[in-house]
Amino acid sequence: MVIDMNVLYTGATSGIAKEVISYLLRDPFVVIYLGVHTKQQLQVMRTYYHGVKNVQILKLDITNVEDYRSLDNIQIDVVVHNAAIGYGGSLFDMPIEKVRENYETNIFGTLQLTQYLFPKFRKQKHGRIIFMSSLAGIIPISFIGSYASSKASLIMIARILKNETRKLDFPLDVILIEPGLYHTGFNQLLFETKYENMKDSIFWSKRGQITRQEKWLLRLLEKNNKKTIARQIYHAIYDLYPKSIYRAPFLQCLGAKIYQILFW
Ligand SMILES: NC(=O)c1ccc[n+]([C@@H]2O[C@H](COP(=O)([O-])OP(=O)(O)OC[C@H]3O[C@@H](n4cnc5c(N)ncnc54)[C@H](OP(=O)(O)O)[C@@H]3O)[C@@H](O)[C@H]2O)c1
Numbered sequence: 001m002v003i004d005m006n007v008l009y010t011g012a013t014s015g016i017a018k019e020v021i022s023y024l025l026r027d028p029f030v031v032i033y034l035g036v037h038t039k040q041q042l043q044v045m046r047t048y049y050h051g052v053k054n055v056q057i058l059k060l061d062i063t064n065v066e067d068y069r070s071l072d073n074i075q076i077d078v079v080v081h082n083a084a085i086g087y088g089g090s091l092f093d094m095p096i097e098k099v100r101e102n103y104e105t106n107i108f109g110t111l112q113l114t115q116y117l118f119p120k121f122r123k124q125k126h127g128r129i130i131f132m133s134s135l136a137g138i139i140p141i142s143f144i145g146s147y148a149s150s151k152a153s154l155i156m157i158a159r160i161l162k163n164e165t166r167k168l169d170f171p172l173d174v175i176l177i178e179p180g181l182y183h184t185g186f187n188q189l190l191f192e193t194k195y196e197n198m199k200d201s202i203f204w205s206k207r208g209q210i211t212r213q214e215k216w217l218l219r220l221l222e223k224n225n226k227k228t229i230a231r232q233i234y235h236a237i238y239d240l241y242p243k244s245i246y247r248a249p250f251l252q253c254l255g256a257k258i259y260q261i262l263f264w
């Protein structure tokens with residue numbers, strides 16, 4: 001089936017996004033707008049995708065409304081809200097400005113961009129909004145509360161928006177992606193840099209034990225191969241009748257389900 005489609009992908013320089021983009025590039029009928037965080041990334045990505053006709057690179061810091069203007073004259077059929085940051089520490093005593101910064105990107109940046117795109121979807125009478133949440137938004141993992149609670153918030157935002165779309169007079173799909181642990185460097189940064197936010201923490205003396213447990217968790221669960229989650233995101237973009245939630249990898253999702261049944 002041939003579908004002409006414009007996809008906007010935020011935070012698209014690395015990690016899971018790179019894998020999904022390699023799938024999207026196989027389709028000559030899709031135009032991919034890759035939103036990047038910084039000016040430096042803009043240069044690097046323009047060089048990287050030089051000559052690839054169906055890719056356009058945009059500087060799109062999702063917390064900066066000025067950057068949204070570059071979207072004004074283009075049609076967007078699907079947005080993948082992939083951009084995120086992760087700060088760790090204990091929610092009891094980590095600097096509140098770090099939590100605020102985390103929410104500013106993951107919640108407010110994502111929601112604000114959604115609101116900016118909404119009139120576009122309304123005018124063209126269709127659209128698809130894909131939120132990257134996380135299994136960390138479902139299972140409470142200690143010392144990543146700032147990041148995890150931002151992802152939990154995205155889950156509720158997506159569910160409420162989906163309910164509200166039932167009252168719209170045009171079809172607008174709202175979809176959640178809930179990945180488990182994949183090795184992109186994001187988790188290492190999240191876990192390892194949290195001690196900068198824990199210098200005055202009551203848990204500072206326990207950092208050796210905490211690090212050992214987290215290393216064990218990542219070694220056990222983190223997937224090197226990102227294909228399983230990339231395939232789910234690809235389906236979320238393309239499926240004619242999309243599911244509300246796409247998750248991977250299977251065993252981690254099963255574990256999360258069992259956890260929800262037993263402990264919630
Ligand atoms: N890896 C996992 O195990 C995992 C699990 C569950 C969910 N996820 C979610 O999957 C998504 C992709 O993560 P990933 O693992 O592939 O890591 P990643 O490559 O680091 O992806 C995050 C991207 O967001 C960008 N970003 C941060 N702040 C931004 C802003 N204000 N505006 C625009 N872009 C911004 C980052 O750019 P900079 O490098 O410049 O900061 C980076 O390119 C994230 O939403 C993450 O929460 C990942």
